[in-house]
Amino acid sequence: MRMSVIGCGYLGAVHAAAMASIGHEVVGVDVDARKIEALAAGRAPFFEPGLAEILTEGIASGRLSFTTDMSAVKGAKVHFVGVGTPQVKDGYAADLTYVNAAVDGLLPYLAPGDIVAGKSTVPVGTAATLAERVIPTGATLVWNPEFLREGFAVEDTVDPDRLVAGVPAGDEGEQAAAVLREVYHPSVAKGTPFIVTDYATAELVKVSANAFLATKISFINAMAEIAEVTGANVTTLADAIGHDARIGRRFLGAGIGFGGGCLPKDIRAFSARAEELGRGESVAFLREVDEINMRRRERAVQLVIEGLGGSVYEKKVTVLGAAFKPHSDDIRDSPGLDVAVRLHGLGAHVTVTDPEAIENARRVHPQLTYVADRDEALTGADAVIMVTEWDEYRRQLDPEHASTLATGRVVVDGRNGLDPEAWRAAGWTYLGMGRP
Ligand code: UDX
Numbered sequence: 001m002r003m004s005v006i007g008c009g010y011l012g013a014v015h016a017a018a019m020a021s022i023g024h025e026v027v028g029v030d031v032d033a034r035k036i037e038a039l040a041a042g043r044a045p046f047f048e049p050g051l052a053e054i055l056t057e058g059i060a061s062g063r064l065s066f067t068t069d070m071s072a073v074k075g076a077k078v079h080f081v082g083v084g085t086p087q088v089k090d091g092y093a094a095d096l097t098y099v100n101a102a103v104d105g106l107l108p109y110l111a112p113g114d115i116v117a118g119k120s121t122v123p124v125g126t127a128a129t130l131a132e133r134v135i136p137t138g139a140t141l142v143w144n145p146e147f148l149r150e151g152f153a154v155e156d157t158v159d160p161d162r163l164v165a166g167v168p169a170g171d172e173g174e175q176a177a178a179v180l181r182e183v184y185h186p187s188v189a190k191g192t193p194f195i196v197t198d199y200a201t202a203e204l205v206k207v208s209a210n211a212f213l214a215t216k217i218s219f220i221n222a223m224a225e226i227a228e229v230t231g232a233n234v235t236t237l238a239d240a241i242g243h244d245a246r247i248g249r250r251f252l253g254a255g256i257g258f259g260g261g262c263l264p265k266d267i268r269a270f271s272a273r274a275e276e277l278g279r280g281e282s283v284a285f286l287r288e289v290d291e292i293n294m295r296r297r298e299r300a301v302q303l304v305i306e307g308l309g310g311s312v313y314e315k316k317v318t319v320l321g322a323a324f325k326p327h328s329d330d331i332r333d334s335p336g337l338d339v340a341v342r343l344h345g346l347g348a349h350v351t352v353t354d355p356e357a358i359e360n361a362r363r364v365h366p367q368l369t370y371v372a373d374r375d376e377a378l379t380g381a382d383a384v385i386m387v388t389e390w391d392e393y394r395r396q397l398d399p400e401h402a403s404t405l406a407t408g409r410v411v412v413d414g415r416n417g418l419d420p421e422a423w424r425a426a427g428w429t430y431l432g433m434g435r436p
Contacts, residue, residue: 004073007083018157020058028066039066047329050154092268112138123273127199145206151327162193166202210266216251218292224254224434234434255415257293259324259333307410313347318381321388322354322361329356336387353377382408389417399426
């Protein structure tokens with residue numbers, strides 16, 4: 001099927017390449033000429049496992065192309081909208097400028113029977129408003145949220161847990177859902193749940209899924225706070241409650257909390273939208289979720305101070321990790337970088353290392369020192385803090401080897417991913433987050 005993807009950021013670039021990889025003919029459109037140039041040359045503008053391969057294959061097959069020219073969408077049957085919805089500068093709400101611009105830009109090229117499929121995460125009610133603009137063209141708007149995780153974006157797009165389509169009522173909606181089934185035919189044939197619903201539900205599925213995940217992380221971090229004053233071990237606690245299938249062990253990793261381009265902004269935008277709807281109290285707990293999350297960063301800073309005997313001033317602190325999570329070079333709202341910046345603010349000499357995210361981090365926080373090589377970064381450290389659980393740190397860093405590099409013997413485990421016994425045996429003071 002011929003399709004277009006408007007917006008070639010994380011979501012759009014992966015979506016375009018993934019759709020080409022399952023046999024569709026796809027044109028990706030973005031206003032950013034540099035991004036388009038890179039993608040057209042088969043280069044992923046960010047680190048995402050598997051993306052470079054499907055980009056190159058797609059371009060070589062002739063099924064995948066990229067352009068800044070919106071008129072290239074003419075003739076496509078489905079137009080995906082995957083532009084960003086960042087947090088507004090002066091508040092918590094989602095900024096819909098790019099979504100509005102993308103839909104308005106599409107309007108002159110739409111033909112009756114076309115489908116405009118919104119994928120961006122938007123405040124509930126947005127699709128209904130956009131549909132009014134699309135209806136006069138004879139095209140149909142559907143809302144088809146995306147649940148991809150960075151680091152697994154290709155896999156999540158090609159083989160998702162579920163597909164959701166918010167469609168208008170009646171025959172038009174049924175026909176649109178049938179087209180989406182065709183778009184996602186390999187997943188549908190495999191039996192992936194395909195949920196057809198109204199616009200509002202589809203929009204809410206996305207934000208409520210992220211709100212739930214954020215709440216789960218903050219729940220376990222709240223337990224970590226209690227564990228810290230009682231001597232309990234939050235990791236054992238998570239294992240034990242996680243055995244209850246109703247709870248489940250995933251997303252019960254206590255530590256410095258969640259970050260990234262989605263969870264923080266999405267829960268804030270959800271709170272803002274609920275207030276607009278006069279139902280702020282329904283999701284008032286999300287403010288608490290956000291506050292617990294932010295407190296963990298400060299707790300990590302306090303642990304470094306404690307480990308260094310009361311002050312980090314003029315001490316060399318090595319921060320292992322910069323990306324908001326492993327398998328990503330994304331530093332948007334990275335809790336680990338926030339901790340690094342706070343330590344720097346307290347007068348520490350902060351050296352940051354990361355397998356993928358250093359260049360992005362340097363651009364945003366040039367005041368920190370960046371060293372690509374892990375061992376070089378560890379050399380002379382008075383204290384070490386792991387903030388991103390890359391295998392390079394969690395599995396492959398032998399504490400005995402670290403002892404030969406660092407000057408001090410203090411390690412703060414911001415992700416509860418290190419082996420406390422092994423570090424202690426090598427002579428280190430190990431400080432975890434909610435585990436003694
Ligand atoms: C998230 C959702 O998972 C995805 O479905 C949605 O489409 C976009 O937002 P992503 O931002 O890629 O995906 O990252 P995710 O894997 O969810 O991690 C988010 C943050 O939570 C990271 O900072 C991670 O380190 C943190 N986290 C995750 C924890 O602190 N503890 C956990 O147990 C799990």
